[in-house]
Amino acid sequence: MKSFFISLLVLTSLFVRAQQHSEQHHVGYVTPKDPAVKAKLDQWQGIKFGLLMHWGTYSQWGIVESWSLCPEDEGWCERKGPYAANWYDYKQAYEKIPQTFNPVKFNPDRWAKAAKEAGMKYVVFTTKHHDGFCMFDTKQTDYKITNTPFKTNPKANVAKEVFKSFRDQGFMVGAYFSKPDWHTDSYWWSYFPPKDRNSSYVPSKYPEKWNQFKQFTYNQIQELMTDYGKMDILWLDGGWVRPFSTIDSTVSWQKAIPFDQDIDMPKIAKMAREHQPGLLVVDRTVAGEYENYVTPEQSVPSEALPFPWESCMTMGDSWSYIPKENFKSTRKLIHMLADIVSKGGNLLLNVAPGPDGEWHEEAYQRLADIGKWMNLNGEAIYETTAVAPYQSGKWAYTKKGNTLYALYRAAEGETLPASLEIPILEKSQSIQLLGTKGSIKAQDKVVKLSESLRKQAGDSPVYVFKLAKK
Incomplete structure (x- = not known):
């Protein structure tokens, strides 16, 4: 079960999905008032170039991250392989991947060194994607990296090791965290089978169940803010989990959000900043006080924007690992960086580790080539x-x-x-x-x-x- 999971349809659908996420108007951007947050935001805007990594058990099947679990009739949710015919069988097989997930080549020091030599200065790492599998040693669930064959490795708490390696190289550090969780019963409640990406039940009808999910989410973010060293960015994904009042009806994908899914961001942000003063909170696509910068996905705005922003882009075609990746040329990547920075933005470039815990060698070569250019020309990028x-x-x-x-x-x-x-x-x-x-x-x-x-x-x-x- 490897490369046959990848098809032209899926890759094309990634582009469509990116269009959904980049379709953001953001008339409601709110400038932070906290001096520590403003100072951190100024610092972040000056460093310009960062690394994003999507990594989870999905890399073992070489498939699109998480989305094949989602029962929507969309290209990026397509299931393939021997379990595809039945969603329940597929989900059961998918959630058994951790039994054999063992990334024995995991070496975050090599990643951090390569990223630093490329001129990158911040990192955002997926602590948990929508499938709910945690790349950190959470106490809230057993669906985690420290409950796999890799648990005996001294670096089994993967997120902690990644953050430490990059922090040791002087990076600003960010935790990607998915607000929706398709594994926990308090979001996709087994009593009601899920119809789509949203909660499988109406939260207002079952407030006790929803409060369980809110507490689960709060507890996991609290763990990341207290047990994983100095944190600069909390990068929250899954923009359909939001207060109903924040839905922008002029954005097509937000029209499909059926009900309120408020997880109390004021409470989460307050807690997070008590532990991490000046923390940048990026509640993606939810314009307002808790989206400190805007994140167009797989796209670059046509003009300069009047607020802090970052284009998150893939080095290849996919956010997650695929066995045969089509990496962009060094020229295209540097052109992309120049395009983004000239409009006042940052580039967050994604590289995906494989099931063994290693990048494609070609990704290292791209970063080395970018680094050679940055060594000569970085003054035209940084702090501009x-x-x-x-x-x-x-x-x-x-x-x-x-x-x-x-x-x-x-x-x-x-x-x-x-x-x-x-x-x-x-x-x-x-x-x-x-x-x-x-x-x-x-x-x-x-x-x-x-x-x-x-x-x-x-x-x-x-x-x-x-x-x-x-």
């Missing part, structure tokens, strides 16, 4: 702000103080031209091509590049011109 006109043609622009950066996104096979027009160039600015030594002459907005300088620049996905006031 968006500057109008943001982009024009192949150019993207960033700003730091009185210095402007013009990032030329070269096409595949394109060498640096002998002359280039930099639309934002002014007469009072000095010009430097990062990674090279030598003077650059300009006439009006056109720069002349010598053969020597072009040779120094070599082949690059993005050439960065630093424009400083003389």
Whole structure:
């Protein structure tokens, strides 16, 4: 049961699903009032580039994370394999994967080192996805990594080890946590079979059962905020679990939320920040006080946004591990980073570990190649702000103080031209091509590049011109 789980239909459906999550208007963004949260948010906005990891028992089957359990008639919920014909058989087989899940090659120090060398500065790790399997040693359920054959490993409490390894490398650390939980009986109550992704019962009709779920969720988040070291970000997914009053009827997927699923975010956030002062809370798609930054998924906004934001994107095609991944080229990834940063956003790039606890080797190579570019050009990325006109043609622009950066996104096979027009160039600015030594002459907005300088620049996905006031 491996690669046959993956089909063109599923990959296409991932794109559709991404469109659902990126369809966000966010007219209700609320600027944090807590000085510690504001300071953390400013810090986060300056570091620009982070790593997201989707990892769970689903990697053993090489399938889309969690969604094959969801009884909806959507491409990304499609079941495959010998148990597909019957949902109950499939769920039972799926929930037995932990009996053989044993990621013996798990080595978070290698991940953290590779991410740091790529220029990444924060990490968000899936402590629990919608299927309810916990990659941390929760006391609220036995459906967890420390109840698998891996439990005898010294690093069995996977989330704790991941957070420690990245924290040791100077990263800001974030816990991904799914609000819905399709394993616990207080969400998908066995008395009522689930019809879709939502609670299998109407919470207002069974308040005692819903209060059990609220307490379960609160307890798990409390564990993560108290037992797993310093935490910078609580990244909450599953936006259909929300107060009914927050549904945006202009967003198509939110129209399908049938009832109130309020888990009392004020209480959760208060508790979390008591343990982790300044914590960024990201209640995805629920605009308001507890969505400190906005997270378009698998998409980049067409223009700069007036609030803090982050595009979460996959390095390949899938959020979760698939045996044969189609990784984006280094050029495409760096172009994506330049595009996002020029509009004032951050890039959270997903890499998925496999069932043995290791990444594809190609993912390490992509990060190493990105790191080489960042070593030369990182000053045009970190601590920068968006500057109008943001982009024009192949150019993207960033700003730091009185210095402007013009990032030329070269096409595949394109060498640096002998002359280039930099639309934002002014007469009072000095010009430097990062990674090279030598003077650059300009006439009006056109720069002349010598053969020597072009040779120094070599082949690059993005050439960065630093424009400083003389």
